Amino acid sequence: MLEFTLTLAGLLPFAAGYGMHWMMTAYPDVRLPYGLIGLAFLLLWGGISFLAGIFARRTPLLSIACMNGVALLVLVLLGIQELVLGAYFSNAAGIWTQLYFLPLLQLGFSLTSWSSRVFAADAAACLLMVAVSYLGFWLGRRQSVK
Incomplete structure (x- = not known):
């Protein structure tokens, strides 16, 4: 049951990205x-993964994979769109995949200033998500042991 909940939590960046997109289009003069x-x-x-680490009974790798599985799938779709096809899909799949990493895109671009590709920033954002979830699970497991 925890893995299903973590998979649903993996959809949170869609909501955050959509909210940011709405703010940018509704109020174009305001810089977020x-x-x-x-x-x-x-x-x-990290807080979600910390709580999951406290309540997890199985190996943290399964929980981390469930939580970041959606991110990895979106990263693969973005790679196909940008690197293979050279253009984003003009349907809902293309729009939603672009919105997924939007909350972390500034940090991703900061880490990949050597590259001019958006995919590099998306990959850095995905790695940040995986690293933070691993750290949260690790800290949560340490908390539950005591």
């Missing part, structure tokens, strides 16, 4: 604090 949004999102992501 993208770096702060990214840090807050990573804190939330």
